[in-house]
Amino acid sequence: MSTEVSSGLQALEGDVFDTNCPSRGVLEHVTSRWGVLVLAALGERELRFGELHRRIGGVSQKMLAQTLRALAADGFVDRTVIPAAPPQVSYRLTATGEQVAVHVVGLVGWIEQNLPAILAARDVEPATR
Amino acid sequence: MSTEVSSGLQALEGDVFDTNCPSRGVLEHVTSRWGVLVLAALGERELRFGELHRRIGGVSQKMLAQTLRALAADGFVDRTVIPAAPPQVSYRLTATGEQVAVHVVGLVGWIEQNLPAILAARDVEPATR
């Protein structure tokens, strides 16, 4: 479809198995401890800082701000400041962000749904050891 | 199909947004630095320890073994020892593991394909700041 080869010498795909490939960095932002949860939360709807903080259990303000900055730098999250009395800041996924979020939400959803089975399997199979 | 409700009082879904939910642990195993790559690698085919080590750039033996142990404990990876001269150990995804791997591979694949766009966006938008 959109695969214009144009005149590009570059625009090659990434390879996460290569230590030096920049995709490693992106992958680590997305799959970081709080990155996954931020993407999953924003996948539901746009949220303000405080709402995100309350929604994601256990995250500190510092780490939330830091994670949001990293995701914004990669172009996954859009930050909007509403200049009000106490300045309100809203976060939403960009078009690109929504695409990653689809995968992240899929993964998270699968884990949530299959959690009972996973936990059950943990106890049973000492035989394999 | 297989959705027997049985007599279960439990078997509830997980909630990753809850700090104390065990799904958090599973999620962190799966999305850990090396966990993602191991699942992605084994998503392609069964691999031996050394093959995995060579395939995943930058991983140490220690972390690879540790990651494999965690994924095996969660029932995502199956470990098979072939008692040969230098004992060979093979790793493959379980049925459950293949299901998570689908999501992980999807995510990783998306990042690899969209890497050029992501990197390009990084440089351009200093306006948003």
Add this chain to the structure above:
DNA sequence: TCCGATGGTTACCTCAAGGTACGTACTTTC
């Protein structure tokens, strides 16, 4: 006979992830 490969384990050490606490600037509320 010594080397190297296989698939680890263990001890040791380092650095960065991440938590706590406090500062900020402004406003509403009691």
Add this chain to the structure above:
DNA sequence: GAAAGTACGTACCTTGAGGTAACCATCGGA
């Protein structure tokens, strides 16, 4: 006028993730 909420930034400190190196057991090959 003091406290509380909003959205952070920063300094400080702890913990654990993760790297390095050495060791082990066995076998085939040079």
